[in-house]
Each structure stands twice: as C-alpha cells, then as structure tokens.
Amino acid sequence: MLDAAKSQAPLVQVRGLKMYFPIYTGLMRRHTGDVKAVDGVSFDIMPGETLGLVGESGCGKSTVGRALLRLYEITDGSVVINGTDVASLGPEDLRKARPQMQMVFQDPQASLNPRMTLADIIGEPLNEHTDWNADRKLARIYELMDAVGLNRRFANRFPHEFSGGQRQRIGIARALALNPRFIVCDEPIAALDVSIQAQVVNLLEDLQEKLGLTYLFISHDLSMVRHIADRVAVMYLGRIAELSPRDALYARPLHPYAEALLSAVPEPDPSRAQTRNRIVLQGDVPSPANPPKGCNFCTRCPKVMDLCRSVKPDLVEVEPGRMVACHLYSSDSMTAGSTGATEAKERSQQGESL
Numbered sequence: 001m002l003d004a005a006k007s008q009a010p011l012v013q014v015r016g017l018k019m020y021f022p023i024y025t026g027l028m029r030r031h032t033g034d035v036k037a038v039d040g041v042s043f044d045i046m047p048g049e050t051l052g053l054v055g056e057s058g059c060g061k062s063t064v065g066r067a068l069l070r071l072y073e074i075t076d077g078s079v080v081i082n083g084t085d086v087a088s089l090g091p092e093d094l095r096k097a098r099p100q101m102q103m104v105f106q107d108p109q110a111s112l113n114p115r116m117t118l119a120d121i122i123g124e125p126l127n128e129h130t131d132w133n134a135d136r137k138l139a140r141i142y143e144l145m146d147a148v149g150l151n152r153r154f155a156n157r158f159p160h161e162f163s164g165g166q167r168q169r170i171g172i173a174r175a176l177a178l179n180p181r182f183i184v185c186d187e188p189i190a191a192l193d194v195s196i197q198a199q200v201v202n203l204l205e206d207l208q209e210k211l212g213l214t215y216l217f218i219s220h221d222l223s224m225v226r227h228i229a230d231r232v233a234v235m236y237l238g239r240i241a242e243l244s245p246r247d248a249l250y251a252r253p254l255h256p257y258a259e260a261l262l263s264a265v266p267e268p269d270p271s272r273a274q275t276r277n278r279i280v281l282q283g284d285v286p287s288p289a290n291p292p293k294g295c296n297f298c299t300r301c302p303k304v305m306d307l308c309r310s311v312k313p314d315l316v317e318v319e320p321g322r323m324v325a326c327h328l329y330s331s332d333s334m335t336a337g338s339t340g341a342t343e344a345k346e347r348s349q350q351g352e353s354l
C-alpha cells in the first residue's frame, strides 16, 4: 500500500450492502423467496490499498464486486466510491462515474469481443467517454499497450491471436483506459496457466504502484491473496466472517471459519508447517436462499454455542484493525460466561490461534 494512503480517508466505503436475487416459481412466476447472495456486508478500502476477498465458491465474492460497480441494482446498503454514492446514481450520473471504477474479469477470452482488434478493444472506453480525435486516441492506446507490456506491432491483431496471459493484459489495458482510481479484479488469474499467473499479478502490482490504483482482489487462491493483499476479508454465505490485516490473518485467524479455510493453505515457512493442523469442516454450506437464523456458520462451526443458533453476530473490532463476526468474541457471550467465549478471549490475549 502507498504510505501516504494510510492517513487518508477511504476511497471505497461499503455499508450494509445487500444483494438479493429474487426466486420466481410456478406458472404464475410468483416471487417466493430470494437468494441472499450478499447479506449485509461492510468494509472500507483505503487509497492505494489492495483488499483481498476470499471464501468458498458461491459465498458471494463476485456479487460484491459487481454490486460495487453497480453492474447490479443493489438491494440495500450504500457504496461510496471516491465520495460518490454509486448505489443511488441515476443512469446518466452512473455513466459519468464509470471511468473512476473498472473491472478486470476472470476469463479474458470471454470478456473480449473476438471481432474487434486489440486497438479497438482498448480504445472502446475512449470512444464512449471522450471526444478525442483519432490521433489522440491512438497515442493513448499505444501508451496503454506499453504500460501492460504489449508490443505496439500487435495493435491490429484479434484476441484469438494472443495467449491467455496476453489477453488478460488487453483486459487490464482496457480497464486502465480512462484512468480509473478503483479496480475490481475478479479472479483475474484463475483462468491462466500457473506459469503466467505470477506475471499478471506482478503487472497488477507494478501498475498499482505507478498509478496509485486501489484494488478489490477477489480470489479463491489464498496463497496469491497472501502475496498481493494488504488486508483480507473472509466471506462465508453472503457475509464477512473476518476482516484483518494480511499478516495477522495468515498467522493467527480469529474466526473459526477463517481458521478452517486457512488451515488448507500451504505454509511457506517449513518451521511452522508442522504446527498447523488441517481443519476439515463437517456438513455442507447452507443455501443462500435459506440461510440459518443465527450465525451463517453455526451449522458447521466446531465452536458453536447456543447464542450462535439464534442471533447473527455483527462484524466488530476485536483487536486493533481486526474485525470479526463471531459470538466467541462478543460481550454478550462473554457476560454469559460461556466456556468457549472465555477460552477464546484468553487465547486471543495470549496471541494463540483459536
């Protein structure tokens, strides 16, 4: 993260974000329920910061990213990006706000029009949002190609003539065309060969440093997130379970779900590898159309308490900079004298893993 950013106001502020997809059934297509893909998510991202967003498939990561950029009509909550509440913008204001916020998609093949040349693809946002003449546009296209490491000779080639890594570079150049401040990177390396994943991540990091970009980096690759993110939000069934600085989270996850998820990550330090036990969760993730009444993780949590089955925990700061949504850390369960809560508090104070 840029040092100057640490004292600034957040570039992205998300509060109580909900994104429900309606379920219609029967011949009359009656509205019978909702898929609660995102169900009350709040976080900030500081300028120049990378927030990693991790969690199992279907937990709502992509929906958060898309809702932030208003690719969906948000069900509830606020999303303020660079001072603009994007959740409430009308169509014209939204169009004007678009250059500020862009997305890099998972599948570069699917997100590039096969009938357009590389120059047309990268220049498309310039056509939509500027009235520049052809020379000025071409100069900008070349500048962007240089920035992402694509040879200018390739400007008139088509997407199928490029490798997966090069196609992702085209997607990144297009996302950068209008000088955005905030980019949602939605699994940007998942479709690439392992050998090129690091190159694309390094490119994203270089561009961040040069251009002062702010990223939401969505990924199920916990090792890559460990490499790129400053802080990491762990999602489970539409909600954030834990949001912590990267090093603190990987060294000592506080939420039982974060602990289980991270127990599967290979430990790069061999001296610590022996101390980490793999935690295998029992049962399946409940349907987001019918989440549990209490904590969303209560049906699978190895440390579940009575309170967890009836009350949803809020995301609260339990240590400086560490936010956790778990009754093990809430004052309610502490005053109830629960053994689990007391144990959690003691261990947390001793700096141990739960």
Ligand SMILES: Nc1ncnc2c1ncn2[C@@H]1O[C@H](COP(=O)(O)OP(=O)(O)OP(=O)(O)O)[C@@H](O)[C@H]1O
Binding pocket: 021, 035, 036, 037, 055, 056, 057, 058, 059, 060, 061, 062, 063, 064, 220, 288
């Ligand atoms: N347009 C939609 N209509 C209905 N349900 C949807 C829609 N988009 C997503 N969902 C549902 O919302 C939930 C969250 O999906 P989402 O794609 O955000 O998860 P994810 O964590 O990004 O998963 P993955 O890592 O597999 O991409 C899933 O249950 C999914 O089926």
